[in-house]
Amino acid sequence: MNQALKNNETTRQIMVCCGTGCIANGSRDVYQALCHELANHDGIDVQPVMKATGCNGWCEKGPLVKIMPDDITYCGVKVKDAAEIVDKTLVGGELIKRLLVRDPVTKSYLKSHHDTPFYSKQHKVALRNIGEIDPASIKDYIDRDGYQALIKVLQNMSPGQVIDEVIQSGLRGRGGGGFPTGVKWKSCADTNACPRYIICNGDEGDPGAFMDRSIMEGDPHTVIEGMIICAYGVQASKGFIYVRDEYDLAVIHLSRAVEDARDGGFLGKNILGSGLEFDIELVRGGGAFVCGEETALMASIEGNLGEPRDKYVFPTEKGLWGKPTVINNVETWANVPVILGKGAQDFASVGTAGSKGTKVFSLVGKVVNTGLVEVPMGTSLREIIYDIGGGVLDGRSFKAVQTGGPSGGCIPGSMLNLEVDFDSLTRAGSMMGSGGLIVMDDHTCMVEVARYYVNFLAGESCGKCTPCREGIRALLDILTRICNGDGQIEDLDLMEQIGETMQEASLCALGRTAPNPVLSTMRYFRDEYEAHILDKHCPAGVCPALTEFYIDADICKGCGSCARNCPVDAVSGKKKEPHVIDNSKCIRCGECYRHCKFQAVRIR
Amino acid sequence: MYIDEKELSKKNEYKRIIYSYPGEQRYVLVILQDLQKNFNYIPRLGLQMVAEHAGVPVSKVYSMASFYKALSLSPKGRVAIKVCDGTACHIKSGPVLVDQVYKYLHIKPGETSADGEFSLETVNCLGACALAPVMVVNGKVYGKLTPSSIAGIIKEYGGGTDESSLKE
């Protein structure tokens, strides 16, 4: 085991993951503790380089500490582990087993995270640098071939060739719609109006999706490089990065990166001596999901209300301040330097016929390994959820996976072999969206999930057009009455009728896709709707009005786990005797149900 | 428009923030965000001054302030509790956390306690889905919460004593 730790000619690097997930788990303190230990240790000749990196994706196991070039990954590191890591691993060359990941099948200890199924099945393009570099260091980015694609483009390619290369690559917008990126650029370049603008849409709002946040926080320069390449291609002079308001860390890292890029001659007048003039300004969003819609986003940059307009004339012709504008999302920009650096063919060698390259998914919900994963387009849901994600949490049964956020839909277990790309998801009645994959188990009520999304949109719709605003209100009222046990069977047809009108007549994509969560759950889980309406029963045990928990006295061992975890003291019983739930006190949170190791808590 | 004494006395503070940006419509949002950050809400006088500075009608600035969630028209509490209601948190019983906060502090999402100490909000997704369900108190993230862990957190910030839960 020790051999691997010898022969380090290069300086050691200790990388502490400082993505949002790990920070919440205390990784900043771990970073400080390690710095402190190193500074006060006599046994170290060459001080290792400490790096606070962006999100490694495996948030479930955080805080993560990686030691390079030894290629050791420690998980769930606490402040108290810092001394031991320095003493044992750095000085003593010994691995600390307790902090290593174990193979889920063989139970053997895995030295590097690369050996784990979570990482070995991934294919990183957009996330290539994240977790490997210090996002605050432009040098780190350049060391990993950063800005090389830009230099190549400026020295060897004409603007037209840049656009052709992107068209050849088959790259499609990663923000939801999947519009071919190169075609978008070309239509902007073909206009004769000036000035032209470039926008990075970083207003990531889909609940359960955080890939854009991770890229902006963990590798901000790749976004900037992508934008500069486009600026050269379409001859734009000004760019904007619109960042979601809640993303403080992303704003800090992006601002720093823009400044460093300017200092490095990558932004400003006469970029790298090529004569290209382009600069980037950061704009903080105001906290409105609808501003992810590009016309609303542009209205917001202009200082207007973030309301969309009809897109019969595309932003590439009339966008920001009525000028030609290219707008792409963060992940799309992160792919651009790779396409120009390695060539379109290399990029297009991965993926499916209609969707090239890779896609980042945020795998969350009731799944063992939550976090960000990047896989080739066309990877099946089963591979993502079971091979990478490790399957459903607590050994429960898989019910559905929600894709595409509030614009998407729920895909049932019977379709787990679906090979995921833009078109297959749309055919399944869902959509790619920004790439959220939310795994749901048998304790997730699909009617309530539909209600959740509609309720989300009720507050997030801009409220401008009637089908979206009033349609959402009607759907919400109907779903609420179904969840309360007051639904009628005619409600299902009525929701279909309203849903169709919303899809056909709404002004923007938010409204047109708003009924998707309702329509897709009605399509695949009609029996659950019928159970709520006809039997007045919530099979998943979620809807309070239609759920009653009870304890099966024959199974209950009287371990008291349910009583300890009940927040309202509704469970009573003596030790080693069957317990009882007082339904007048019970708030139907399901804590007892989840904590019972004997499945003695049942749903009536 | 009626402006109270307290705000009038802060006119110069507002002015300093507002005039640090050019008087153009496109800076209205960022000025409002700055005011929000400094004063925890958009003061009425501040709103009026922004309109004047940017040459935008007061009604339009008010319209924006009421549209964007990052801006609030009434003061927020000293302790800002944000319960995440992103999908991952939602299906892991996030909504029960809101009920628990109500139990101890008697405030619903969007409300501030009568003493101005606590305010509660639900937020869409904090991107910390791996830690679901999540709650953020004054910027500090609390993850993998259970309904029974809420009381302790509220206590950390000096709220939810026995007295207040007796009011139920």
Next chain:
Amino acid sequence: MEIKIDGKEVEVCPGETILEVCRRENIPIPTLCYHEAFGGQGACRMCMVEVKEGDCTRMVASCTYPIHQEIEVITMSEKINRVRSTLAMLQYRRAPNSEYIRQLYDTYHVEPMPLALVDPMEKCILCRLCVNACEQMGRNAIAMVRRGIDKKVSTPFDEAADDCIGCMACVQVCPTGAIQVMEEAGKRVIWNKSFDLITCDRCGKPFATRDEIAYMEKKTNLYEYEHLCERCRPKAMAKKMEALNRDNS
């Protein structure tokens, strides 16, 4: 250039909207949020039509769709009717107290409303014509506030707005009679603000607010000695002309 509307060839200028062309050609398309003075807003979506561009057919809002290529427009189909009838239902559910909207519902539906009304007293359908009119007057006293299902038209803080002059441009343009005005004892109350009414110097009828007249005078830089209502003003003009003619002859 020429396009086809419901099978008929129609001459259009590039950039015109479908709705503008249809209005000119007397092809009926229902609208709620459209007014010639403000152009298309694309908010109510009643004016949805089907457009065939090449091989693909899609639904568009005729009030905001500018014609730039040879297209085929269908203004009436089963699908369009279905969409409009659902919209009529949603509008009626929102604003059941408006007679206008009630009639709209009746044109598309025979069956009773399948959903509980949102607010039985509501008349506003959020068409925004009032906000447009106020902007056109140069006052901007009202605006759209909040968002989502809570969206509404209001003055800042729901209080009497400094900018409101009580001109009633909003009331005149409102298709559903949703804006409350009270006139009593020489006062007009609108948008939570009370105004003094000025009476016509000839017939004595109250016809405008003091703020309104002051605003118009300042804007036009014409200060009149006599304040006349809309009925007496032309009469006075006619008399002046008559006198002028007499003097000339």
